[in-house]
Amino acid sequence: MKSLFITVRFDRMKNSDLNAMYYQLLSITKFKKTTIPDLISAINRLEEHKPLTKVLEKKPRKQLHTVEITKLRTATDKLVAAMLFHIKALSHAQFEEDKKSLLIVKGTLTKLFKNYNKKIITEKATNRYSLNSFLKYQSRFSAAVTELGLMRFVNKLNEIDAEIDRLLELQKIAQQQHPAPNTTQPTKEKLIGEIRFYLRTIDMYLLTHPEADEKEIINYTNNVLKMARTQLRNTTTRRLRRKEKEDKEITSEAPEASEI
DSSP: OOOSSOOOOGGGSOHHHHHHHHHHHHHHHHHSOOOOHHHHHHHHHHHHTTHHHHHHSOOOSSOTTHHHHHHHHHHHHHHHHHHHHHHHHHHHHTOGGGHHHHHHHHHHHHHHTTTGGGSOHHHHHHHHHHHHHHHHHOHHHHHHHHHTTOHHHHHHHHHHHHHHHHHHHHHHHHHHHSOOGGGHHHHHHHHHHHHHHHHHHHHHHHHHOTTOOOHHHHHHHHHHHHHHHHHHHHHHHHHHHHHHHHHHHHHHHSOOOOOO
Protein backbone atom coordinates (compact mmCIF):
# COMPACT_ATOMS: atom_id res chain seq x y z
CA MET A 1 0.00 0.00 0.00
CA LYS A 2 1.55 3.27 -1.15
CA SER A 3 1.69 6.09 1.38
CA LEU A 4 0.19 9.49 0.71
CA PHE A 5 3.25 11.11 2.28
CA ILE A 6 6.84 11.44 1.11
CA THR A 7 9.54 9.50 2.91
CA VAL A 8 11.94 11.20 5.33
CA ARG A 9 14.74 9.60 7.38
CA PHE A 10 13.61 11.02 10.71
CA ASP A 11 16.32 9.07 12.56
CA ARG A 12 19.04 11.02 10.73
CA MET A 13 17.58 14.41 11.58
CA LYS A 14 19.14 16.69 14.17
CA ASN A 15 17.10 16.99 17.36
CA SER A 16 16.41 20.67 16.73
CA ASP A 17 15.18 19.96 13.17
CA LEU A 18 12.95 17.12 14.41
CA ASN A 19 11.44 19.44 17.00
CA ALA A 20 10.81 22.11 14.38
CA MET A 21 9.08 19.62 12.09
CA TYR A 22 6.94 18.32 14.99
CA TYR A 23 5.64 21.82 15.76
CA GLN A 24 5.02 22.52 12.08
CA LEU A 25 2.91 19.37 11.83
CA LEU A 26 0.94 20.47 14.87
CA SER A 27 0.41 23.95 13.44
CA ILE A 28 -1.27 22.42 10.38
CA THR A 29 -3.88 20.82 12.62
CA LYS A 30 -4.63 24.22 14.17
CA PHE A 31 -5.62 26.08 11.03
CA LYS A 32 -6.85 23.07 9.03
CA LYS A 33 -9.47 21.71 11.37
CA THR A 34 -10.94 18.26 10.78
CA THR A 35 -14.20 16.75 12.01
CA ILE A 36 -13.12 13.15 11.48
CA PRO A 37 -12.93 11.40 14.91
CA ASP A 38 -10.01 9.12 13.92
CA LEU A 39 -7.90 12.07 12.79
CA ILE A 40 -8.85 14.17 15.83
CA SER A 41 -7.74 11.30 18.06
CA ALA A 42 -4.40 11.04 16.21
CA ILE A 43 -3.84 14.81 16.51
CA ASN A 44 -4.57 14.75 20.24
CA ARG A 45 -2.18 11.84 20.75
CA LEU A 46 0.56 13.67 18.85
CA GLU A 47 0.04 16.81 20.92
CA GLU A 48 0.17 14.85 24.18
CA HIS A 49 3.81 14.04 23.45
CA LYS A 50 4.89 17.69 23.30
CA PRO A 51 6.97 17.32 26.53
CA LEU A 52 9.35 15.05 24.59
CA THR A 53 10.53 18.07 22.60
CA LYS A 54 11.77 19.71 25.80
CA VAL A 55 14.15 16.81 26.39
CA LEU A 56 15.51 17.20 22.85
CA GLU A 57 16.22 20.90 23.26
CA LYS A 58 19.88 21.82 23.03
CA LYS A 59 21.53 21.72 26.44
CA PRO A 60 22.96 25.11 27.44
CA ARG A 61 26.76 25.17 27.19
CA LYS A 62 27.07 27.24 30.32
CA GLN A 63 25.24 26.55 33.54
CA LEU A 64 22.59 29.04 34.52
CA HIS A 65 23.70 31.90 36.84
CA THR A 66 27.38 30.86 36.72
CA VAL A 67 28.57 34.46 36.30
CA GLU A 68 26.37 35.77 39.14
CA ILE A 69 27.47 32.99 41.50
CA THR A 70 31.16 33.63 40.71
CA LYS A 71 30.75 37.34 41.46
CA LEU A 72 28.98 36.61 44.74
CA ARG A 73 31.70 34.17 45.83
CA THR A 74 34.32 36.80 45.07
CA ALA A 75 32.35 39.23 47.23
CA THR A 76 32.44 36.77 50.17
CA ASP A 77 36.23 36.48 49.79
CA LYS A 78 36.56 40.26 50.01
CA LEU A 79 34.27 40.44 53.02
CA VAL A 80 36.22 37.80 54.94
CA ALA A 81 39.46 39.65 54.12
CA ALA A 82 37.92 42.93 55.29
CA MET A 83 36.70 41.34 58.53
CA LEU A 84 40.13 39.91 59.32
CA PHE A 85 41.74 43.25 58.47
CA HIS A 86 39.29 44.96 60.83
CA ILE A 87 40.38 42.64 63.67
CA LYS A 88 44.04 43.26 62.82
CA ALA A 89 43.49 47.01 62.87
CA LEU A 90 41.80 46.83 66.29
CA SER A 91 44.68 44.73 67.59
CA HIS A 92 47.19 47.35 66.47
CA ALA A 93 45.07 50.17 67.89
CA GLN A 94 45.13 48.51 71.35
CA PHE A 95 41.98 50.16 72.64
CA GLU A 96 41.59 49.19 76.25
CA GLU A 97 37.85 48.55 75.92
CA ASP A 98 38.43 46.08 73.04
CA LYS A 99 41.14 43.92 74.63
CA LYS A 100 38.79 41.42 76.29
CA SER A 101 36.60 40.97 73.19
CA LEU A 102 39.66 40.64 70.95
CA LEU A 103 41.04 37.93 73.19
CA ILE A 104 37.81 35.93 72.70
CA VAL A 105 37.39 36.55 68.97
CA LYS A 106 40.85 36.81 67.43
CA GLY A 107 42.06 33.26 68.04
CA THR A 108 38.85 31.62 66.82
CA LEU A 109 38.52 33.69 63.63
CA THR A 110 42.21 33.45 62.79
CA LYS A 111 42.07 29.67 63.10
CA LEU A 112 38.74 29.41 61.27
CA PHE A 113 39.86 31.50 58.29
CA LYS A 114 43.52 30.47 58.15
CA ASN A 115 44.75 30.24 54.52
CA TYR A 116 41.17 31.03 53.48
CA ASN A 117 42.05 32.24 49.96
CA LYS A 118 43.89 28.99 49.20
CA LYS A 119 40.91 26.82 50.05
CA ILE A 120 38.43 25.36 47.58
CA ILE A 121 34.88 26.70 47.31
CA THR A 122 33.26 24.06 49.54
CA GLU A 123 35.85 24.55 52.29
CA LYS A 124 35.29 28.30 52.22
CA ALA A 125 31.54 27.83 52.52
CA THR A 126 32.03 25.41 55.41
CA ASN A 127 34.17 27.98 57.23
CA ARG A 128 31.50 30.65 56.82
CA TYR A 129 28.75 28.31 58.06
CA SER A 130 30.96 27.33 61.01
CA LEU A 131 31.19 30.99 61.97
CA ASN A 132 27.40 31.05 62.26
CA SER A 133 27.51 27.96 64.48
CA PHE A 134 29.97 29.65 66.83
CA LEU A 135 27.73 32.72 66.98
CA LYS A 136 24.65 30.59 67.68
CA TYR A 137 26.02 28.30 70.37
CA GLN A 138 28.74 30.39 72.05
CA SER A 139 27.19 33.41 73.71
CA ARG A 140 30.52 34.94 74.85
CA PHE A 141 31.88 34.73 71.31
CA SER A 142 28.69 36.22 69.88
CA ALA A 143 28.76 39.11 72.36
CA ALA A 144 32.42 39.81 71.59
CA VAL A 145 31.78 39.84 67.81
CA THR A 146 28.93 42.30 68.34
CA GLU A 147 31.07 44.46 70.65
CA LEU A 148 33.80 44.76 68.03
CA GLY A 149 31.37 45.75 65.26
CA LEU A 150 31.89 42.58 63.25
CA MET A 151 28.22 41.62 62.91
CA ARG A 152 27.74 43.77 59.83
CA PHE A 153 30.35 41.63 58.08
CA VAL A 154 28.64 38.45 59.28
CA ASN A 155 25.17 39.68 58.25
CA LYS A 156 26.40 40.60 54.78
CA LEU A 157 28.11 37.22 54.38
CA ASN A 158 24.87 35.46 55.36
CA GLU A 159 22.91 37.59 52.89
CA ILE A 160 25.28 36.71 50.04
CA ASP A 161 25.39 33.01 50.99
CA ALA A 162 21.58 32.89 50.95
CA GLU A 163 21.59 34.35 47.44
CA ILE A 164 24.24 31.85 46.30
CA ASP A 165 22.12 28.99 47.67
CA ARG A 166 19.06 30.33 45.81
CA LEU A 167 20.93 30.55 42.50
CA LEU A 168 22.46 27.09 42.97
CA GLU A 169 18.96 25.67 43.45
CA LEU A 170 17.78 27.36 40.23
CA GLN A 171 20.88 25.96 38.51
CA LYS A 172 20.03 22.46 39.76
CA ILE A 173 16.45 22.76 38.48
CA ALA A 174 17.72 23.93 35.08
CA GLN A 175 20.07 20.94 34.86
CA GLN A 176 17.20 18.57 35.63
CA GLN A 177 15.20 20.13 32.80
CA HIS A 178 18.09 19.53 30.38
CA PRO A 179 19.13 15.90 30.83
CA ALA A 180 22.49 14.55 29.79
CA PRO A 181 22.87 13.88 26.02
CA ASN A 182 22.81 10.09 26.43
CA THR A 183 19.19 10.29 27.64
CA THR A 184 17.93 11.99 24.48
CA GLN A 185 18.21 9.06 22.05
CA PRO A 186 15.31 7.03 23.54
CA THR A 187 13.26 10.24 23.63
CA LYS A 188 14.05 10.95 19.98
CA GLU A 189 13.01 7.41 19.00
CA LYS A 190 9.78 7.82 20.97
CA LEU A 191 8.93 11.12 19.26
CA ILE A 192 9.73 9.68 15.83
CA GLY A 193 7.43 6.73 16.61
CA GLU A 194 4.58 9.09 17.49
CA ILE A 195 5.08 11.16 14.31
CA ARG A 196 5.04 8.00 12.21
CA PHE A 197 1.92 6.75 14.02
CA TYR A 198 0.21 10.08 13.29
CA LEU A 199 1.08 9.93 9.59
CA ARG A 200 0.06 6.25 9.32
CA THR A 201 -3.30 7.01 10.93
CA ILE A 202 -4.04 9.67 8.33
CA ASP A 203 -2.76 7.34 5.62
CA MET A 204 -4.95 4.43 6.67
CA TYR A 205 -8.08 6.50 7.08
CA LEU A 206 -7.85 8.39 3.78
CA LEU A 207 -6.87 5.29 1.81
CA THR A 208 -9.84 3.39 3.22
CA HIS A 209 -12.18 6.41 2.98
CA PRO A 210 -11.43 7.98 -0.42
CA GLU A 211 -14.61 10.05 -0.12
CA ALA A 212 -13.05 12.07 2.73
CA ASP A 213 -11.96 15.52 1.55
CA GLU A 214 -8.68 16.08 3.39
CA LYS A 215 -6.45 17.04 0.47
CA GLU A 216 -5.29 20.25 2.14
CA ILE A 217 -3.95 18.39 5.19
CA ILE A 218 -2.07 16.00 2.88
CA ASN A 219 -0.61 18.86 0.81
CA TYR A 220 0.43 20.95 3.82
CA THR A 221 1.89 17.91 5.60
CA ASN A 222 3.91 16.94 2.53
CA ASN A 223 5.26 20.50 2.30
CA VAL A 224 6.50 20.22 5.87
CA LEU A 225 8.05 16.82 5.14
CA LYS A 226 9.73 18.17 1.99
CA MET A 227 11.28 21.03 3.99
CA ALA A 228 12.50 18.55 6.59
CA ARG A 229 14.03 16.33 3.90
CA THR A 230 15.73 19.32 2.26
CA GLN A 231 17.14 20.43 5.61
CA LEU A 232 18.43 16.90 6.24
CA ARG A 233 20.13 16.84 2.82
CA ASN A 234 21.73 20.24 3.46
CA THR A 235 23.00 19.11 6.85
CA THR A 236 24.43 15.92 5.35
CA THR A 237 26.09 17.83 2.52
CA ARG A 238 27.70 20.30 4.92
CA ARG A 239 28.97 17.44 7.07
CA LEU A 240 30.48 15.60 4.08
CA ARG A 241 32.14 18.77 2.77
CA ARG A 242 33.59 19.50 6.18
CA LYS A 243 34.97 15.95 6.41
CA GLU A 244 36.40 16.20 2.88
CA LYS A 245 38.12 19.47 3.80
CA GLU A 246 39.58 17.96 6.96
CA ASP A 247 40.85 14.93 5.01
CA LYS A 248 42.57 17.23 2.49
CA GLU A 249 44.21 19.21 5.27
CA ILE A 250 45.51 16.02 6.88
CA THR A 251 46.88 14.81 3.51
CA SER A 252 48.60 18.13 2.76
CA GLU A 253 50.22 18.22 6.21
CA ALA A 254 51.56 14.65 5.93
CA PRO A 255 55.38 14.49 5.31
CA GLU A 256 56.50 13.41 1.87
CA ALA A 257 58.10 9.97 1.58
CA SER A 258 61.88 10.20 1.45
CA GLU A 259 63.82 8.66 -1.39
CA ILE A 260 65.76 5.46 -0.71
